[in-house]
Amino acid sequence: MSKTLKGITLKGSAELVAEFFSFGINSILYQRGIYPAETFTRVTQYDMSLQLTTDAKLKNYLTNVISQLKEWLFDCTVQKLVVVITCLETNEVLERWQFDLECDKTAKEGSAPREKSIKAIQEEIRSVIRQITATVTFLPLLETACAFDLLIYTDKDLEVPEQWEESGPQLIDQSEEVRLRSFTTTIHKVNSMVAYKRTNST
């Protein structure tokens, strides 16, 4: 609405990025098999078919995190979003999908909207998600049962909301990193990368 009519505002950009994260995280969970494939349903978004979970608890968790993230995007206080995949048997971190956020702080509430078409942004998002799907080919198989967690890197002085707590960065011991594509709405820039635990054979 505000996006399509007058260009990108801060609020519109926050919504676009939050939407991207919602679909991106669902794609990662489906591709890596964290949840069984039959709990996902197909939807169309960004002119491609994506998988969205139907598990009620998981949906609830994701909406909680994404809605809080949207607020922080609006305030430009969030720096990174990380999807951490942990092996349940050994309690080791096996994969980290990291999304760096750069916010243009000059774009405040009332400033003029930026000129960038929604189509172009969606095209960029589409290529990022395609790349995420493609990386699955070279990532090591997750053979054991795994669970995931969402970490958010924010400014030090941010007030931590009620149900949130501080945590460690949950880094991978001996990791390989790959940088993926990025996209920008002229107000928020999202850089994607994936880090995975080096397997002994490599």
Place this chain on the structure above:
Amino acid sequence: MDDMEDDTTIFSTLKSFKSLISCPDRSLLETEPAFGRSGLQNLYTKRVELEEAAERVRSHTNLLQLTQEKQQMELSHKRARIELEKEANSSSRDLQREIDRNRELLLQIRRLEEREEKANQALNEQMENNKALKRNFEELHKKANEKDSKLAEADQVCVCVFCISVCRKMKKSMPEYNCSFNIKKLSLICALLPLICAVRLQELERRLALQEQDSVIVKNMKSEVARLPELEREIKRLREENTFLRETKENNSLLREETEGLRRKLERMERAMEEKLKVEKPEDLSREVIQIQQRELNLKQQNYTLNSSIRSVEKARTELMPEIAQLRAKAQEEQKKRENQDSLVRRLQKRVLLLTKERDGMRAILESYDSELATSEYSPQLMLRVKEAEDMLQKVQTHNTEMETQLSKAQEEAGSFKLQAQMVSHIHHHGNFLLKIEELESERQQLEEQNNILEMRLERHNLQGGYDPVTTKVIHLQMNPTSIAKQQRTEEVEQLRVECQRLRDRLRKIEAGGGMTTDDTTLIIPPSQEILDLRKQMESAELKNQRLKEVFQKKIQEFRTACYVLTGYQIDITVENQYRLTSVYAEHMEDSLLFKSTGPVGSMQLLETDFSRTLTGLVDLHLFHQKSIPVFLSAVTIELFSRQTVT
């Protein structure tokens, strides 16, 4: 074996008794009559003692016999009891069976009774149906008979009619013929009549049926047709009503619109009426109107006057504005002039003051000069001093000017020197600068490399997820899938551990109890009926086994004692297939014969023993020549017996 031992003791005591008896005889014989009387007394006492001993022995044997009898009685008792129990069991089982059979038979009887009742009921129903059918049949039969009778009558009538018609025809056609001829024809015709009549009957019946159907249809049609005019009348009426209602509906709508219009008009009129003043006569109206008009005119006049005054005032204002501006400008100029004048005045005043001071000073000097002139003593000294001072002043002034020129020259030289020095120093430092540039370049390159390395490290750090704790912090939701999954896992592990422990305890108890499954777990398998039955069977079988063993034991004992008593030999199996025979009349306990079983047929061979060596004669005779073991054994018995008995 107790019995055997008892018997052997009996026989041994008998032997000893006999030996005692024989010994004293010998001893008596050996002793000489010198001991005649004492010998007799001794004999007598010995005899008494012996008799007592014999009595004792006899009582002992009685005791033994009695005990033996008692044991036998007990045995027979036990046997009888066992048999009675068996009989009781079997009888109880039979009874059970009979009871079960009884029950089954009763059930069967009941079932059969029920079936009988049902069959009876069915029969009754069938009978009733039969009766009803019979009645129907009779009725139909009657009807059929009636119909037949009717038909027969009709038949007859037809026949008569036909005859009459035929007769008439005949009469008409051939009146001249003979009556006999007619009669013949008539007879023929009469013979043919029934056939024709039957045919006609059938036709008529068919027509009747059709007619009946038609009549039924006609009746229905009549009733329907009778209804038609009524329906037509109703239709007409409804159509008229319809048209009427439609017209009224149109009228209704028109009237409603009219009423709406009138209502609105009425409202307007009422409003108008409320607003108007309470004017009853038209004169008042006109007065009012005139007054209002006058007021209007007055107001308009006032308005015009006010407007004109406003315009004039505005014009005056606009004319006055530039004048005001001019005057303001002039005032400002005047003010400036005044200020200037004031400043001039101040300066002039200052000058005046200075001048007056100078004049005063000059006046003072002049006065002093005048005073000096008046006193001429000190004036040449003062004059000299003044001159000297003036000379000094001049010198000083010239010195000053010289110094100034020198200073300027020196400054010029210094400037030129400086320039030269700078030129020299430039040339000198150029070499240093080059070196420095090279050093700085190399440093720069190193720093660039370090910078690159650090940037790479930072990038790597960033990719791996590191952050600066001073500016950033990491947060996540407390209830996240990983923590929930970990919690579930620990709970699962705990549950499994508890179950494992429980199962281990149960297993230990089962192994210790050996079949006991009573514990506090919920998995108690109730001992099934089969297991209980099997246990009972097992117990009874064990009991049986035990009893059989006892019985066998007793029987074997009996048999062996019988063999010993009857044959005179105690047969023991020492080693497999070897039989040791001990004679009842054996002189020593270890005198025994050994036989070995050769082959399954039952053939025996005598083995060498100490005792058998003493019986070589018998062995040769009976075994080698006669080849009969029983004869040999009996011969041995006789031999031993003969050895033992005193003839």
